[in-house]
Amino acid sequence: MRTYLCIVAVGLAALVARNASATDPPRDEVGDIGKAVVLSGTLEFLWGDPLPLGSGPPRVCYQLFSDDGERWDLRVDSQRIDLAGRAWTFNRQRVVVAGHVLADADAGIEVETLALERESDRDDTERFRASGSQPYLWILLRFGDNPSTPEQPAWFVTQALGPHPSLDHFWREVSLNNIDLLGSQVVGWYTLPQPRSYYVYDIDPNDPGDEVNFARCRADAVALADPDVYFPDFIGINLCFNGVLDGAAWGGGTNITADGVTRWYGVTYMPGAWLGWYTQGILAHEMGHALGLPHSSGPYGQTYDSQWDVMSAAYGTCAQSDPTYGCLGTHTIGYHKDWLGWVPAEHRHVVGSSPEAHMLTLYDLAAPAPPGYLHYVRIPSGLNSFYTIERRRWTGYDQNIPGEAVVMHHVDYAIDDHARVVDPDGNGNCNDAGAQWVPGEYFYDGAKNVLVSVELADDTRSLVTFTNTPRSPVYVDLANGGYEDGSSVFPWNTVYEGYSAAIPAANVYIKPGSYPGSIFMTKPVTLRRNATSGVVVMGQ
Ligand SMILES: [Zn+2]
Structure with a gap:
């Protein structure tokens, strides 16, 4: 059977x-x-x-x-x-x-x-880790009853391997140069042996619409392309049709037996419509699924509402559109890049359970960071959940994000699409100012002990402070060389730690001493000398 x-x-x-x-x-x-x-x-x-x-x-x-x-x-x-x-x-x-x-x-x-x-x-x-060349096979397929040739194969070769905005160029940038699509190939147009109605029809009597018979599509596509390619040379397959499917585009993975080898392939089923393979951002989204990525979204139960992720609204605002290849995909979020193994260890900071208070420098998520800059910060909020922090700017393929800001997500492994934009204004729009953290704004989750404050943003960096041990008041003493948690017994030993850990409006009590490092302060806290005499010197 x-x-x-x-x-x-x-x-x-x-x-x-x-x-x-x-x-x-x-x-x-x-x-x-x-x-x-x-x-x-x-x-x-x-x-x-x-x-x-x-x-x-x-x-x-x-x-x-x-x-x-x-x-x-x-x-x-x-x-x-x-x-x-x-x-x-x-x-x-x-x-x-x-x-x-x-x-x-x-x-x-x-x-x-x-x-x-x-x-x-x-x-x-x-x-799910992906590195190196990811050769994809574009198979161009005409339905048996539709002789049209929407674009020549050369159009797809450029879409695959050409300059900006090819998928090769896109994934190189999105992966921070961890992957490329070298080795990709375009074959077809092939004419499927059956009319469209054999592949797309009302399979489910309980559902009024048509459904795609993926197995038929895949079997016939592989048989048609088989004489021209050696399938195991490829990581994935984009099936591009010359007509619509079931009103959707599909992406994921499947095992295929071809050329004597049974193996997993990433696979997409792309309709031949303006919002199908014509649109770079849609194909990028489906290839993201083929890489194993889920969706991210805002916190409102709307899967496609986040313009911060190619795995949600795909091409964001579409402020940047290519005349040939349509609306361009945005980057995927830091959490997804980390999932795929694309954020180098020196550019990610994962907070553990020990008390931490830091001032960190974030770099654009869309471009490889210089030494000392971070792409991604992760702060636990529970056993299987955490907050993430990233800096987004109109850099590279991030032209279609809705603003330039620090953006936070809450990731919860208990839900299928793990990552949701942090949007405290609750107004149903996860792209507006409520989700864009700019200097002077802070996020505080008292129940989860997470406090994040944006101190500065300029063309090259965003400075953020964060802690997993927020307090009011906070204590600082240069002399403490041991355990620190900001309490009076275990004070932080730098002013920037004390400031980072201070709940807004808190007092930060500082023992006299000469403290290294200057700090940017936008959060409303009061720095006080913790003594009746002596001098607190900062910036030494
Ligand atoms: Zn999707």
């Missing part, structure tokens, strides 16, 4: 869609309906993004590539996945699935339990 089916989960509601492959047995040969099964294999994610972005909720398709070479589509509500340990835990992992073969679709599985095959894999994020 060889069956394909895609179950699309929307929020908590699971929709059922059937994807019978070109090699499916006839329906009456599927004799296992209702049968209990336990299968092991690799879990694959495919994200669907309705176009224009935000015109509908995102979709996620979960598939199991089982050890006997079958692909099973899984009907599992996202709540169950969350309870089992969050979706990203399972993406691209070896899993064991138990459930029943669906009666209302060819051979999908109604999942009852989902577990990692090896519990030790739970915290493995290494699998």
Whole structure:
């Protein structure tokens, strides 16, 4: 039995869609309906993004590539996945699935339990790291009943490997020069053996719209391109069609057997519409999913509302648009860059559980930082959550972000799309001034002991202070060479630590002495001498 089916989960509601492959047995040969099964294999994610972005909720398709070479589509509500340990835990992992073969679709599985095959894999994020050349294969596909050639192959070669704004140029910059797309190739146009209605049709009787039969698309595309390429030369595949699909563009990963090798490939399904492969920012978003990235968003339950991330609103404000390749993708957020292993250790600062108070210098997230500058700061806010701090400017592909500012996200592993813009004004817009931290503004989460203040921003840097031990009052004593937490017993031994740790309006009591380093101060605190005599000297 060889069956394909895609179950699309929307929020908590699971929709059922059937994807019978070109090699499916006839329906009456599927004799296992209702049968209990336990299968092991690799879990694959495919994200669907309705176009224009935000015109509908995102979709996620979960598939199991089982050890006997079958692909099973899984009907599992996202709540169950969350309870089992969050979706990203399972993406691209070896899993064991138990459930029943669906009666209302060819051979999908109604999942009852989902577990990692090896519990030790739970915290493995290494699998998402990407470095070096990532050759992608663009396969240009005409539907059998649509002879149009929207653009010549050379157009796609330039889109892949040309100068700004090619995807090669984009990902080099976004990855801080960790990856490129060298080795990418464009093949086609090929004419698919069947009309569009064979690939895109109303698979799910419970859903009025059309769905894409990914298995049919993939099988025929691979067969058509096979004589012209050696698939294992590539990391990923962009399937570019000459017509629309199901109203969405899709990106994720899948195992493919080609040229005698069964292997994981990043894959995108790009519709031939203005908001499809024509638009660089949309293709960049789907390639982000192919790299394993989830979405980020504002805190308002709207997946596509953050103009700070190519993995949310994709091309942000579209203030910068290329006449040929459309609205350009913004950078992805610091958290995602860190996830993919792109932020060098010397340019990231991860706060632990010990008391810390710092004044740090942030550099544009869009360009490699000089020594001593940071791209990314991470401050814990709980066992599985933290705040992140980054500096965004209209640099490089960040022309389409909504402003120049320090931007914070709250990352929570308990939700599928981990990162949400910190936007205290709660006005439903995570792109406006409320989310743009500028000098003189501070963020204080008293419950989580996180305090961040922006002290200065100029063309080359942003100075921020932060602490995981906010206090009022705060004590400073140059003489303390041991443990510090800003209390009167364990005072900080520099003024900038004391200032950084001070809740707004706090007093900072400083023992007389000659303190090194100058500080920028915008937060309202009062520096007081902690003695009846003596002199406090700063900037020495
Ligand atoms: Zn998406």
